[in-house]
Amino acid sequence: MNSILLKTLTIILGLIALGFGFWLAINQQRNTGPLISEEVGIVYPQAREIGDFQLVDFDGQPIDQQRFKDKWWLVYFGFTFCPDACPMALNDMKKIKVLFDEKIAQQVDFAFISVDPARDTPDRLKQYVQYFDPDFLAATGEMSDLQELATRVGVVFVVPENPENQNYVVDHSTFMLLWNPQVNLQAIFKAPHKPEDVVKGVKKIIAAF
Amino acid sequence: MKQIVFQHHPGNVSSIVRGILNRLVIISFLFGSLASISFAQAENEVLSIKSPWIREAPPGIPTLAAYMEITNITESPISIIGVSSSIAKMTELHEVKLENEVMKMRKMADITLNSGQTLELKAGGSHVMLMGVQESFKQGAEIEIIFELKDLPAVKVMVPVKKDS
Numbered sequence: 001m002n003s004i005l006l007k008t009l010t011i012i013l014g015l016i017a018l019g020f021g022f023w024l025a026i027n028q029q030r031n032t033g034p035l036i037s038e039e040v041g042i043v044y045p046q047a048r049e050i051g052d053f054q055l056v057d058f059d060g061q062p063i064d065q066q067r068f069k070d071k072w073w074l075v076y077f078g079f080t081f082c083p084d085a086c087p088m089a090l091n092d093m094k095k096i097k098v099l100f101d102e103k104i105a106q107q108v109d110f111a112f113i114s115v116d117p118a119r120d121t122p123d124r125l126k127q128y129v130q131y132f133d134p135d136f137l138a139a140t141g142e143m144s145d146l147q148e149l150a151t152r153v154g155v156v157f158v159v160p161e162n163p164e165n166q167n168y169v170v171d172h173s174t175f176m177l178l179w180n181p182q183v184n185l186q187a188i189f190k191a192p193h194k195p196e197d198v199v200k201g202v203k204k205i206i207a208a209f
Numbered sequence: 210m211k212q213i214v215f216q217h218h219p220g221n222v223s224s225i226v227r228g229i230l231n232r233l234v235i236i237s238f239l240f241g242s243l244a245s246i247s248f249a250q251a252e253n254e255v256l257s258i259k260s261p262w263i264r265e266a267p268p269g270i271p272t273l274a275a276y277m278e279i280t281n282i283t284e285s286p287i288s289i290i291g292v293s294s295s296i297a298k299m300t301e302l303h304e305v306k307l308e309n310e311v312m313k314m315r316k317m318a319d320i321t322l323n324s325g326q327t328l329e330l331k332a333g334g335s336h337v338m339l340m341g342v343q344e345s346f347k348q349g350a351e352i353e354i355i356f357e358l359k360d361l362p363a364v365k366v367m368v369p370v371k372k373d374s
Contacts, residue, residue, distance in 0.1 A: 080267070080270055081270065081271070081272045082272070083264065083266070083272040083273055083274035083336065083338055083339075084264075084274045084305065084314070084332065084333065084334075084336055085305075085312045085333070087264060087266070087267070087373065088332060088333060088373065091373040124269055127267060127268050127269050128267045128268075128269070128270065131267030131268060132267070156309075156311050165299075166341075167271075167272070167298070167299055167340035167341055169303075169314045171311055171312065171313045171314070172311065172312060173310050173311050173312070174307065174310060174311075174312045175310060190310060191307070191310070191312075191333070192333055
């Protein structure tokens with residue numbers, strides 16, 4: 001009788017140990033897995049260096065990388081005459097800001113960088129971005145400076161050189177970029193941006209770096 | 210037209226009968242006209258438009274995007290050969306392609322919808338683009354968009370302006 005009890009107990013303990021082993025293995029895999037899934041975006045384990053840059057903010061004041069220091073920034077490159085992708089991205093940013101818990105919200109700011117300085121004057125940019133959220137920053141700059149900055153952060157845009165009229169469209173990347181407090185590129189979020197996914201991603205990235 | 214002229218001669222029975230007949234002719238003529246008008250309206254319903262909306266734009270932005278589902282509800286193919294709106298300097302159907310994560314908007318060529326086929330214009334994708342809009346339209350406003358069709362009368366749609374959800 002005792003030996004049967006002993007065997008049963010051994011089997012039960014064995015099964016528990018096996019289950020615990022599986023749980024540990026799965027958990028470990030989860031911890032070492034990517035911070036965000038491939039559909040959501042890409043995290044650079046070593047942040048990509050952005051370097052020095054020059055822009056003009058929505059008050060017409062020159063700004064450089066120092067303006068972005070000591071905070072995490074979600075940055076979107078676009079143009080205000082864009083009727084679809086840009087307002088959608090800015091609306092997503094607005095939702096993301098609301099969804100952040102207080103601790104994260106204090107660490108993250110938002111910026112819209114216009115790649116269409118010919119039409120996007122500082123005044124227009126201010127009106128535009130503040131329609132979405134009064135705390136959002138907007139900036140633009142010299143075309144050559146914008147080209148260089150975009151290239152460094154992996155953003156592509158094409159402004160027609162001699163447009164037939166003022167209603168031209170600009171092809172552009174739809175990434176939402178995450179810059180770290182040293183003003184280097186830590187991650188990109190792909191469109192369509194699901195606010196909940198970006199919020200989870202940003203939280204994990206801030207915790208990890 | 211002569212037979213519908215009403216001639217009334219009091220006291221003359223045959224003329225009274227003729228009068229009644231003439232009235233009947235007039236009434237049936239009127240009904241016929243009404244029927245033919247409503248028939249013509251039914252003939253115009255060649256496209257079904259579902260869930261139309263225009264995204265409210267920030268102040269001072271002269272471009273708007275309109276979205277809707279357009280279905281050909283006839284038995285024959287229908288070609289959309291143009292789109293216009295009186296509030297915009299230029300109106301175009303734009304297709305949107307995401308190539309290597311780069312958003313490209315281009316004017317669509319003329320579109321032919323086969324019987325039952327739907328053209329889906331939705332946020333983040335193809336849309337009617339209204340350019341050179343001078344007025345600011347807020348949520349609750351309605352904007353008329355006209356689709357010109359090949360060999361068929363144009364279709365007018367009233368599209369409500371809404372904020373992004």
